Amino acid sequence: MNDELRVYGLHVGxxxxxxxxxxxxxxxxxxxxxxxxxxxxxxxGYNLLFGYTGLLSLxxxxxxxxxxxxxxxxxxxxxxxxxxxxxxxLLAALITSTVVGFLALRTSGVAFxxxxxxxxxxxxxxxxxxxxxxxxxxGFVLQQSERVIGSLDLTSPAGRYFAALLLFAICFFLIMxxxxxxxxxxxxxxxxxxxxxxxxxxxxxxxKLKAVVISGVMSGAAxxxxxxxxxxxxxxxxxxxxxxxxLLWVLLGGAGVTIGPxxxxxxxxxxxxxxxxxxxxxxxVAGVVLVLLTLYAPQGLAGExxxxxxxxxx
Amino acid sequence: xxxxxxxxxxxxxxxxxxxxxxxxxxxLSIVFGVMRVVNVAHGEFxxxxxxxxxxxxxxxxxxxxxxxxxxxxxxxxxxxxxxxxADRIILQKIxxxxxxxxxxxxGLLYIIQQTTLMTxxxxxxxxxxxxxxxxxLPWFEFGESGFQLYxxxxxxxxxxxxxxxxxxxxxxxxLWLLMTRTRIGLVMRATQQDSEMAGAFGVPVKSVYAWxxxxxxxxxxxxxxxxxxxxxxxxxxxxxxxLLSFIVVIIGGLGSLPGTVIAAxxxxxxxxxxxxxxxxxxxxxxxxxxxxxxxxxxxxGLMGKLQ
Numbered sequence: 001m002n003d004e005l006r007v008y009g010l011h012v013g014x015x016x017x018x019x020x021x022x023x024x025x026x027x028x029x030x031x032x033x034x035x036x037x038x039x040x041x042x043x044x045g046y047n048l049l050f051g052y053t054g055l056l057s058l059x060x061x062x063x064x065x066x067x068x069x070x071x072x073x074x075x076x077x078x079x080x081x082x083x084x085x086x087x088x089x090l091l092a093a094l095i096t097s098t099v100v101g102f103l104a105l106r107t108s109g110v111a112f113x114x115x116x117x118x119x120x121x122x123x124x125x126x127x128x129x130x131x132x133x134x135x136x137x138x139g140f141v142l143q144q145s146e147r148v149i150g151s152l153d154l155t156s157p158a159g160r161y162f163a164a165l166l167l168f169a170i171c172f173f174l175i176m177x178x179x180x181x182x183x184x185x186x187x188x189x190x191x192x193x194x195x196x197x198x199x200x201x202x203x204x205x206x207x208k209l210k211a212v213v214i215s216g217v218m219s220g221a222a223x224x225x226x227x228x229x230x231x232x233x234x235x236x237x238x239x240x241x242x243x244x245x246x247l248l249w250v251l252l253g254g255a256g257v258t259i260g261p262x263x264x265x266x267x268x269x270x271x272x273x274x275x276x277x278x279x280x281x282x283x284x285v286a287g288v289v290l291v292l293l294t295l296y297a298p299q300g301l302a303g304e305x306x307x308x309x310x311x312x313x314x
Numbered sequence: 315x316x317x318x319x320x321x322x323x324x325x326x327x328x329x330x331x332x333x334x335x336x337x338x339x340x341x342l343s344i345v346f347g348v349m350r351v352v353n354v355a356h357g358e359f360x361x362x363x364x365x366x367x368x369x370x371x372x373x374x375x376x377x378x379x380x381x382x383x384x385x386x387x388x389x390x391x392x393x394x395x396x397x398x399x400a401d402r403i404i405l406q407k408i409x410x411x412x413x414x415x416x417x418x419x420x421g422l423l424y425i426i427q428q429t430t431l432m433t434x435x436x437x438x439x440x441x442x443x444x445x446x447x448x449x450x451l452p453w454f455e456f457g458e459s460g461f462q463l464y465x466x467x468x469x470x471x472x473x474x475x476x477x478x479x480x481x482x483x484x485x486x487x488x489l490w491l492l493m494t495r496t497r498i499g500l501v502m503r504a505t506q507q508d509s510e511m512a513g514a515f516g517v518p519v520k521s522v523y524a525w526x527x528x529x530x531x532x533x534x535x536x537x538x539x540x541x542x543x544x545x546x547x548x549x550x551x552x553x554x555x556x557l558l559s560f561i562v563v564i565i566g567g568l569g570s571l572p573g574t575v576i577a578a579x580x581x582x583x584x585x586x587x588x589x590x591x592x593x594x595x596x597x598x599x600x601x602x603x604x605x606x607x608x609x610x611x612x613x614x615g616l617m618g619k620l621q
Contacts (some may be wrong), residue, residue: 056413065339103610110352110412110610118606121557124597244420251417265389281431287424294418 003199003312010313011175011176014259015169022161024170034161036262036269038225039249043261044175045218046246051256052179054191054212058113058243059120060219065127065238066092067220071135071232076140082149086224093220096123101212105205117240122240139234147228160229167225168262171218176258179314187211191256219246241283250287251293254302258314263301289314319453320471321587328586330475330544333482334537336578338555339562340489341533343574347565348506348526351410354419356534357556358426359397363389363535364547365430368439379444386539390532397531398524405527406520423552430549442542443474478540485536486575493571500525534559558585561605 020039022030042064049055055296070092074080080088104115127134147154154163179182186207189197198204227233236242245268246261251263273290276282297304307314366389371381401421408414412576450470452463493499504512505522511593513519534555545551562581581601588597 044494056416058416103606106610107613110416113416114352115606115609116566118560118602118609122599122606125595125602129593131597194504225516247417247420279432280436281428283424284428284432287426287428289405289420290421291418291425294414294421295404300416 006312007176007180007314009257011172014262015172015235016166018165018168022165027157030161031157032165032269032273034157034229037164038222038229039245039269040167040262040265041168041171041225042219042222043246043249043253043265044171044258045215045222045306047250047255047258047261048175048178048187048218049211050250051254052184052191053187053208054194055208055211056247057104057116057124057215058240058247059100059118060216060246061238061240061242062116062120062123063093063097063216063219064223064226064242065123065235066096066216067223067225068227068233068237069127069134069223070220072140072142072222072227075142075146077133079146082147082154082228086221086228089220089224089227089305090217093217093223096221097134097213098209101209101216105161105208105212117243120238120240120243124235124240127235127238128145130307134233134301135236137235139232140235142227142231142233144231149233154229155231163229164225165234167221171221172258172262174218176312176314179258183207183210186275188256244286248290251298251300254300254304257300257302257306260300260302267301316466319466322451322453323469323471324587324591325583326471326475326586328583330541331586332579332582334541334584335477335555335562337482337485337537337540338534339536339559339566339574339578340486341530342559342570343563343566343571344502344533345530347571349410349523351405351412352419353413353527353530354416354556355400355422355426355555356530356559357552358423359393359552360538360555361430361547361549361552362393362396362426363497363538364441364542364545364551365434365549366392366535367539367542368441368547369434371441372439376519378442382441382444382537382539382543385441386536388538390535393535394528394532398528401524401527406523409579410523427549427552434547434549436549438465438546438548439598440546441542443472445473445477446543447473449473449476474543478544481540485533489533490571494572535550558582558603561601564605564609 018033021033038079042060044062045063046057049057067089069087071089073155074088075082075085100116104112104119107115128136144155151196152163153159183214186197186202188200189200190204190207194204223237225238249264249268250261251264252268253262254260268286268289271285272282275285293300302313335364338356338360341359342353345351345353345356364520367385367552368383370385370388371378374381374384404418404422405415408418448470449472450465453466453469456459456462464593493502501512501517501522504515504517505519509519538551558581562577563574565581566575566577585597585601587593
């Protein structure tokens with residue numbers, strides 16, 4: 001079996017496995033899995049920028065919350081239907097990621113991290129400042145009756161699960177396609193050696209901007225889907241913590257591996273779920289995992305697997 | 315109150331904020347300057363300083379002045395030792411790689427913060443100031459009888475707040491003397507300029523890094539001990555100083571010490587004044603965006619030089 005077939009087999013297999021899981025797993029876990037798939041889309045968007053392009057952003061919560069509020073506010077205040085609400089969410093993420101990318105990419109390294117962090121912080125404060133519309137920290141709830149496409153009810157467990165799976169599958173295959181295309185390989189070249197990529201004639205600035213925008217829109221899609229499927233938008237999702245989460249998931253699962261984000265999100269979700277039943281200081285787990293990963297497994301779970309066994313993982 | 319006295323009151327509050335901010339930001343700036351790493355856990359060292367100060371003052375149970383005196387010695391020392399150990403155990407292992415240092419200090423942030431939540435609890439706890447006389451301040455007017463001084467109602471400052479400002483100035487002068495006039499400072503500056511060359515001349519670079527990291531954290535802790543009689547200790551209190559310190563260090567020029575002091579004065583004073591007269595959220599949004607723009611268009615900071 002050649003590597004091409006292996007890659008397709010793996011990706012189709014994972015989506016198939018997720019499809020079957022709904023019928024096999026008890027309802028509690030399939031509910032969790034719907035949430036995990038949406039969050040994994042967020043992590044996959046982050047992975048394209050961090051894992052493949054080598055740009056560490058500390059402000060992705062801005063893109064996630066752009067999608068969330070783009071859809072949420074349009075549906076809550078202007079009675080948009082679901083499809084046009086989704087479009088508004090994607091549009092909001094597209095605009096914020098283009099502006100942030102355009103400005104932040106003038107810097108590099110540590111300055112890039114701090115600039116993205118600052119923009120995200122400004123975004124969070126903006127949500128609070130317009131509390132009249134966004135209801136600030138408290139957030140707002142999208143009515144069950146609005147969250148339907150035609151006759152498809154997105155609030156039922158099945159509707160929610162398969163909508164999340166559809167979004168996940170689209171983004172999963174898209175990422176698989178991107179990172180093996182010429183564009184994706186150029187991004188990897190930038191990650192490995194930006195100067196050399198420039199010397200070879202790649203337009204590094206435009207490539208990086210494209211990566212930021214694709215990553216931002218995918219994160220925004222996850223945010224919009226989160227608001228739509230779970231019916232709630234709040235300022236918590238714009239905080240620094242939600243910028244750290246995708247970093248954590250990607251580092252744990254494996255940066256620069258297509259299946260890394262899903263693996264990382266599943267592990268971290270259940271780890272936090274379990275520890276928050278023990279103590280209110282559940283973020284302690286996140287801290288310990290971050291430190292241990294950086295020290296002992298900087299490649300993450302899938303990265304270590306790739307290094308030792310499956311060299312063909314994209 | 316009229317505008318004049320009101321402005322003076324706001325400036326005094328701003329000066330207190332600026333004094334503590336200068337100490338905290340100086341810690342971050344020294345660490346960045348010498349070690350070239352960004353310490354995201356800096357705000358948590360600040361918070362630990364305040365929490366340890368409360369613990370010391372509470373467990374002594376003596377007169378507030380004795381508790382405070384003990385706290386201002388013990389808290390920075392403990393925090394410094396902890397930070398030095400974190401440097402030895404963690405940062406040294408990853409070779410101060412910039413990206414990985416940020417990630418690992420984010421981890422450290424959560425570990426310190428959440429451990430405090432588990433032990434100290436979610437409540438805000440006050441520490442009694444060692445002394446706290448209210449000093450009324452005069453204001454002038456040009457009335458019918460010409461220039462005269464009067465004491466407007468409400469225009470006052472406590473002696474403790476004045477002490478914060480004086481203590482911060484003393485500490486900063488001491489730090490400046492340490493950096494420019496002593497052998498320790500010489501070694502630190504040598505490491506900052508070229509760590510490899512310093513190593514070749516027999517400077518124990520690894521120990522210097524551990525000491526500098528400890529010193530930076532200790533400065534944040536001192537700032538926290540000074541402010542905790544005014545502000546109360548809380549496990550989330552590190553977030554704001556972290557962000558403000560970032561802003562100060564960036565505006566002042568990464569790693570430039572005089573720039574850091576000037577920027578702290580600027581940010582602290584304007585924070586105090588703006589939040590008295592305007593909506594604090596809007597002020598913060600504008601300040602945050604401005605700082606991001608400074609980094610984008612003038613990455614060496616307002617005072618720094620291009621390297």
